[in-house]
Amino acid sequence: MTSIATIFWNNKGGTGKTSLAFQAICAFAALNEDKKILVVDVCPQANLSELLLGGLEHHGSDNLLKIQGKTPRATIGGYFQSRLPSPYSAGAISTSDFLSEPSTFNSLIPANITLLAGDPLLELQSNSMSTLANNQIPGTDTWAKIVSWLRDFIAATDGEFDYVFIDANPSFSIYTQIAMAAADRVVLPVMADDSSRRAIQNAFSLIYGLKLPSEIYAQHMFANRMKTAGLNLPLAHLIVKNRITQYMGAASGYRAVLDSIDQDIASILKSAPRHFTFSNTSSGVLEVRDFQTTGVVAFARGTPFSQLQPGKLSIGGRRVAIDANQINDRKNEIEALAKKLV
Numbered sequence: 001m002t003s004i005a006t007i008f009w010n011n012k013g014g015t016g017k018t019s020l021a022f023q024a025i026c027a028f029a030a031l032n033e034d035k036k037i038l039v040v041d042v043c044p045q046a047n048l049s050e051l052l053l054g055g056l057e058h059h060g061s062d063n064l065l066k067i068q069g070k071t072p073r074a075t076i077g078g079y080f081q082s083r084l085p086s087p088y089s090a091g092a093i094s095t096s097d098f099l100s101e102p103s104t105f106n107s108l109i110p111a112n113i114t115l116l117a118g119d120p121l122l123e124l125q126s127n128s129m130s131t132l133a134n135n136q137i138p139g140t141d142t143w144a145k146i147v148s149w150l151r152d153f154i155a156a157t158d159g160e161f162d163y164v165f166i167d168a169n170p171s172f173s174i175y176t177q178i179a180m181a182a183a184d185r186v187v188l189p190v191m192a193d194d195s196s197r198r199a200i201q202n203a204f205s206l207i208y209g210l211k212l213p214s215e216i217y218a219q220h221m222f223a224n225r226m227k228t229a230g231l232n233l234p235l236a237h238l239i240v241k242n243r244i245t246q247y248m249g250a251a252s253g254y255r256a257v258l259d260s261i262d263q264d265i266a267s268i269l270k271s272a273p274r275h276f277t278f279s280n281t282s283s284g285v286l287e288v289r290d291f292q293t294t295g296v297v298a299f300a301r302g303t304p305f306s307q308l309q310p311g312k313l314s315i316g317g318r319r320v321a322i323d324a325n326q327i328n329d330r331k332n333e334i335e336a337l338a339k340k341l342v
Contacts, residue, residue, distance in 0.1 A: 003038070003154060005164035006341060007183035007234060011206060012199035013170040015189040016242045018043070019299055020288065020337075021167045022051045024187075026304035027331075027338035028163070029110035035162040037113050038099075040150065042076055042179040043169040046118025049075075052102040052109055053117075055302025057315065063105045067117050072097050077119030079153060080129070080175075087132045088145040093156035108307040114161070116153070122175045129174045144229030146174065150182035151231075163341075172206050177222060180207065185237035185277060187341075190261060192244060192254040197261050200239070204268055208233065208275050237277045238340055239265055241287045258287075286340065288333050294326045305331040 008021040029037050041049045046064060053067075054060035067074045072082065079098045083090075098116055102109040133146040154164055168179040180186075188203055190196035204210045209223040226233055241258055262281050269276055269284075278284030291298070298308050300315045308331075310324040 003157075003159070003161045003164050004185070005154065005166060005183045005234075006185045006187060006237065007166040007168055007179055008187045008189065009166075009168045009170075009176070009180070009203075010188055010190065010196075010199055011170050011172060011202050012190075012195060015170075015191050015196065015199075016291075017170070017189045018047045018051070018167055019291070019295060020189050020240060020242055021165065021187075022048055022299070023291075023305055023330075023334045024337050024341065025113070025165045026110060027306060027334045028165075028341050029113050030304070030306055031335065031338055032163075032342075033110070033112060035112060036160060037110075038116065038154070038157065038161040038164045039102075039113055040076065040116045040164060040166045040179070040182075041118030042122070042150070042175055043118045043167055044120045044122040045169065046075075046120070048167040049115060049117040051299060051302050052106060052113070052115055053100075053302065054106045055300050057301045058106060060106070060302050064117060067100050068119060073119070073121075074098050074100055075117040075119035075121070076150075077121030077125065079116070080125050080149065081121065083149055084125070084128060084132075087129075088137070088140060088142065090148075090152040090156070093153060095153060095156050098153075106302050108303050110304075118167075126173055126175055129178075133174060141229050143225055144231065147178050147181040147225075147229075148231070150178050154182060165341075172222070180222070180234060181226065181231055183234040184232075186234045187238045187240060188236065189240045189242040191242060192257050194257060197257065197264060200261065200264055204236075204272075204275070208272065210268065210272060210275075233275070235277045236275055237284070238337075239281075239285045240337065241285065243290045244287050261285075286337055288337060289329075291330055292326070293320060294322050294330045296320070297322055298330075305334055 050060035053063035072078050100115045102115050103111045133143040135142045166179050168176045209221040312319045312321045
């Protein structure tokens with residue numbers, strides 16, 4: 001069995017990528033109970049891991065520290081650490097040493113989700129990995145060997161997982177390239193602002209080498225290096241307009257920005273259709289409203305919307321009220337997104 005790997009990524013911060021990934025992955029898992037799902041947190045902040053492990057109110061941070069304290073370290077950083085002594089040869093990978101079951105820490109998480117947790121070690125390891133990737137060894141594409149580390153890990157699971165979901169931080173550092181090289185598809189969250197519009201253009205330049213400012217960057221371009229290594233680029237699968245306020249009207253300034261994002265996507269789609277899984281913007285662009293108070297409560301408690309109960313709940317020692325309609329609206333929107341991840 002070949003798993004399908006989808007990465008949530010944007011080189012712009014603040015787009016709600018991790019919170020969107022958390023809810024979408026949990027909804028997908030609940031809708032596909034017969035499928036095994038691997039979640040890979042390739043982010044030094046490890047926010048997705050903390051959410052899956054319980055959030056602020058249910059000791060997500062403490063649970064993550066327990067995982068990081070295992071021997072070997074049961075995180076993405078622990079796996080990368082195991083690769084550093086022999087970086088260009090995968091060898092035998094004991095994947096189970098690095099994996100955790102979030103539902104054993106947080107009973108609200110679907111039991112078919114397995115986690116390769118995030119780790120602040122990624123920042124410390126980044127320089128070493130970059131140096132190894134740039135070494136000159138005759139007959140060896142050292143960069144390709146390093147960016148294949150996560151691909152090697154997924155392959156070593158030997159078909160155990162049907163779907164892999166990857167969360168990566170807003171950078172294009174070596175560990176983000178490792179994550180991107182392992183993905184088949186990209187989900188790109190954006191917001192209704194001009195910086196998000198520019199971020200889309202930047203993202204397509206970084207991943208696919210489109211509209212580079214100068215040809216001097218071509219030899220170092222991710223797309224060219226992937227092609228030289230015989231590795232496939234991930235395809236743009238969804239553009240998610242995230243945190244769209246529910247009070248936004250069609251004539252608002254926000255709407256004008258959102259429409260311009262559609263136009264940019266349509267233009268790229270027309271000039272480079274090979275980089276997309278969809279053929280028109282209506283099937284590849286999705287709007288998700290701001291989660292508002294419901295989202296604050298859900299993330300503080302590490303709770304998927306489908307498991308959130310209406311009423312007054314404790315958040316940081318304060319009682320916060322959410323009603324059933326708010327929960328149901330958020331649940332329905334996230335399930336619509338989850339159904340597009342198949």
